[in-house]
Amino acid sequence: MHSPKKPSLVTGGSRGLGRALCRHLAAAGAPVAFTYTRDEPGAAATLQAIQAAGAEGRAFRVSVLDAAAPTAMVRELEEAWGGIDVLVTHVGVARPRRLLLPR
Numbered sequence: 001m002h003s004p005k006k007p008s009l010v011t012g013g014s015r016g017l018g019r020a021l022c023r024h025l026a027a028a029g030a031p032v033a034f035t036y037t038r039d040e041p042g043a044a045a046t047l048q049a050i051q052a053a054g055a056e057g058r059a060f061r062v063s064v065l066d067a068a069a070p071t072a073m074v075r076e077l078e079e080a081w082g083g084i085d086v087l088v089t090h091v092g093v094a095r096p097r098r099l100l101l102p103r
Contacts, residue, residue: 005029006085007077011064014042018090022046026055030086033058033077035070064091 008025012018013034019042025032032050036043036059043059050057058077062069077084 007081007083008032008086008088009077009084010034010088010090012036012091013046013059014039015046018088019046019049021088021090022057023049023053025086026050026053026057029055031056031058031081033060033073033084035060035062035064035073035091037061037063 005028008030010018010021010025010032011034013022013032014036018034022032022034023046026049032055034043034046034057036046040061043061047057047059058080060069060073062073064070074084
């Protein structure tokens with residue numbers, strides 16, 4: 001994989017595959033931002049891993065279900081880094097619903 005040194009954003013980066021993606025991008029020299037919703041200790045660990053790789057990191061407690069928060073996050077990253085060149089949409093949202101079938 002080509003190693004981007006471009007500002008990157010990973011949704012769902014506080015653990016597992018999301019954290020691994022953040023670490024990989026940081027190791028390639030990219031500044032890395034990521035989102036999380038609940039796992040503050042996990043987010044802190046991911047941020048520490050990004051910084052340990054020598055990259056700039058930013059963590060955002062943002063739900064993809066909230067229309068205003070992601071917009072504010074992107075604006076902040078545009079101001080800080082000039083934009084986002086790499087986007088990894090790793091988060092998934094499930095909302096259980098009752099399925100009504102016609103009889």
